[in-house]
Amino acid sequence: MSDILADGKAAGTAPSDGLAVLESQRSTAETFGIPLAVLAELTHRCPLQCPYCSNPIELDRGGSELTTEEWKKVLSELAEIGVLQIHFSGGEPTARKDLVELVQHATDVGLYSNLITSAVLLTKEKLSALADAGLCHVQISFQGNEPMVADRVAGLKNAHEKKIEAAKWTRELDLPLTVNAVMHRQNLHQLQDIIQMAVDLDADRLEVANVQYYGWALKNRAALMPTLEQIEESSRIVEEAATRLKGILAIDYVVPDYYALRPKKCMGGWGRQFFNISPAGKVLPCHAAESITGLEFESVRSNHSIAWIWQHSEAFNRYRGTGWMKEPCKSCEFREIDFGGCRCQAFALTGDAGNTDPACTLSPRHEEIFKQAEREAAAHQDRFLYRNFAGGTLETEGEHGA
């Protein structure tokens, strides 16, 4: 997912409106103040099997999930220490039977709540109950603009149709809607139609997020990696649409970092402005952090407070700031700008989370990895490895392609 808060785009708007993005005005960088928003991954259970799922390969089983009471205690504690927004995510958060109760509790303690959902388990009654409980914003993921591509990517029949229906209910209930479109080689040709779909659904925002390659997505990289031509075309399409749809649809665009020159400022920097809580209660600097072996993450079930874990735990401090850096990051003029990129990607691609993210052209591994991605994109190996609790299931031959 993209940075939750305070990117340069909003900060750069006209000063006359009396608004400033809070993060840019009051930096958390020096003090590691409590983040403004937290991601609560309520469960890893999900009816979809998307091959780029951002959940870890080692999924938390249903039996290890925090109970309703435990989540409520977490929400109260978050509000108390200064968190303002809570994103209910998963897995599929609506797979939790207590979601309405948790949203109501978030409202009661003053948290602004956002639901990040695949929407296939929603009914109009359920959504209406969530709205009554104070839900502020709904974000629905789409895998394409029509069922052929979308249902195949999701690994679930009729998923697309259900999503469209749920998006319409969202607007009927006057809830703001964000369409979240995850893009890769096998659906980028639909980008123009996906933008139109978001307009037709009366969405407020569209997130065009190119797949980021760790965890499941890294296993599926050969099937997902776009070509450079596709990226250039999609950047052009997004730019044109953003201008044309100003005031109608806001578009956030995340490029795949393999084709960037500088790495992304992942999570706004490790342990600087974001944490998430896993289904089993681990407090993590990013949702993929558990993929880095050798780091111990504290749990909300431990004797430590969440504020203590954020400030003092070893895992959060290991890659905070710039002190941990080696060359070429250590003396780089951009070290305070991107913080060396993504720790999880550095670990996945180089075996050491303390290395420079290979997405950076200054990484000694950049050239090699970029070339490999280009080769994979050109090879048309289109079969998916679907995400599931069994470690993944390879798509049946003949199912893919039209």
Place this chain on the structure above:
Amino acid sequence: MALSRNISVSEASRPKLPRHARLKFDETRQVWVILAPERVLAPDEIAVEVLQLCDGVRSVADMIDQLTVKYTAPREAIATDVIAMLQDLADKGFLTEAREQTS
């Protein structure tokens, strides 16, 4: 459809914050904030004062009258500033117009 969200502010408007924008005092950081999808914004003092008047009942004309008395300033000057500010907020999606229930 999206037109319902693009309001044009005049003295007759009765603006209010839409459901997805919450104005709140942040006790931890001791600042007023607007909570919106994927954003937390810090309105300045004047914006907070005006936003607090936006309850969907009070008209912009009433707000201007109220502020004219409070700041003993020419009504015309206040009106220009307030309408410009509200229009800006509306364009960014932080204000909507109170509308009749249709169902």
